[in-house]
Amino acid sequence: MSSTELPFVPPANVLPKVGTVRVAEGERLRSVELPGVTLTVRSRPPAREGLPPALYVHGLGGSSQNWSALMALLDGVVDGEALDLPGFGDSPPPDDGNYSVTGHARAVIRYLDASGRGPVHLFGNSLGGAITTRVAAVRPDLVRTLTLVSPALPEIRVQRAAVPTGLLAVPGVALLFTRLTREWTAEQRVRGVMALCYGDPGRVTPEGFRNAVQEMERRLRLPYFWDAMARSARGIVNAYTLGGQQGLWRQAERVLAPTLLVYGGRDQLVGFRMAQKAARAFRDSRLVTLPDAGHVAMMEYPETVALAFRELLEHSGELGARRARRAGRGDVGGDAVDEAGTDESMGG
Numbered sequence: 001m002s003s004t005e006l007p008f009v010p011p012a013n014v015l016p017k018v019g020t021v022r023v024a025e026g027e028r029l030r031s032v033e034l035p036g037v038t039l040t041v042r043s044r045p046p047a048r049e050g051l052p053p054a055l056y057v058h059g060l061g062g063s064s065q066n067w068s069a070l071m072a073l074l075d076g077v078v079d080g081e082a083l084d085l086p087g088f089g090d091s092p093p094p095d096d097g098n099y100s101v102t103g104h105a106r107a108v109i110r111y112l113d114a115s116g117r118g119p120v121h122l123f124g125n126s127l128g129g130a131i132t133t134r135v136a137a138v139r140p141d142l143v144r145t146l147t148l149v150s151p152a153l154p155e156i157r158v159q160r161a162a163v164p165t166g167l168l169a170v171p172g173v174a175l176l177f178t179r180l181t182r183e184w185t186a187e188q189r190v191r192g193v194m195a196l197c198y199g200d201p202g203r204v205t206p207e208g209f210r211n212a213v214q215e216m217e218r219r220l221r222l223p224y225f226w227d228a229m230a231r232s233a234r235g236i237v238n239a240y241t242l243g244g245q246q247g248l249w250r251q252a253e254r255v256l257a258p259t260l261l262v263y264g265g266r267d268q269l270v271g272f273r274m275a276q277k278a279a280r281a282f283r284d285s286r287l288v289t290l291p292d293a294g295h296v297a298m299m300e301y302p303e304t305v306a307l308a309f310r311e312l313l314e315h316s317g318e319l320g321a322r323r324a325r326r327a328g329r330g331d332v333g334g335d336a337v338d339e340a341g342t343d344e345s346m347g348g
Helices: 064-073 101-115 127-138 160-167 173-180 186-197 206-220 225-241 248-254 274-281 302-316 318-328 332-345
Strands: 028-034 037-043 053-057 079-084 120-125 143-149 259-264 285-290
Touching: 028 101, 037 064, 037 101, 053 064, 053 101, 053 127, 064 079, 064 120, 064 302, 079 101, 101 127, 101 225, 120 127, 127 143, 127 225, 127 248, 143 302, 186 206, 248 274, 259 274, 259 302, 274 285, 285 302, 302 318
Parallel strands: 053 079, 053 120, 120 143, 143 259, 259 285
Antiparallel strands: 028 037, 037 079
């Protein structure tokens, strides 16, 4: 094995189980086998039947757990599911080793086609934002609305703090990094990630920190952890260089679904200056800027993101259409109480 190669990763069917993935109260996990990929799906039963489906897609190094707080706040609005992308969370690597943005988007599309849940309210953060932008552009039939939290769309001047992530795409760097950081504890790694991703790491609760450390310890025992990170980072870099119809900004212009854009003023990975460009690129967009938020606003300010999503539904007519349908069944009063109650719980 040359010094630029990552360690051999055994096939998914012989990968060891290295620990239990955390499941929050009210959540469920299940494994879904699809052609070429097996996905772990985190779901939260909706507050009532008949709610429209939603699908949440995490970013680089994340998992479906990144959406737990927002899913809980929106369980009276949508029937939510969150994916672990191939090679992340509890999902094994893809059979073909393809971690490109297109490869991840293909996995999302395969799941939506197989589940028959589309069209969905589609959410994406960071890498997940690039993936869901591509899904919405090439398969508009699968997407009702699109919500992007700090989407990883190409920037001319990359954030300085994002450079180390980009360097993971260089052959050999991931292996070198694992050697240089061999003595780092899980706690040290988690503190570094939170300092990078949160506008104010102090907003993380002690329980949240303990859970993150436990998850980091589990991931570091996975034989494919760094391979998935490096190849996905390479996938982002490659996607940034694509032009023509495959370019992410060109695909953003093709998105037909009403789009909510959420950008954090303290984001160290996606430039806050890109917010206005994104608002111009997506033809039917609403922009929310959170001056104190970092890269994961749905974790740092879930109530604000939930409220912004509800306003997107109002703006796009989704809630109005739902009320009309319920009125036709003679139960609009109950819907009105549910709407008001949810607004109050999020601070109005």
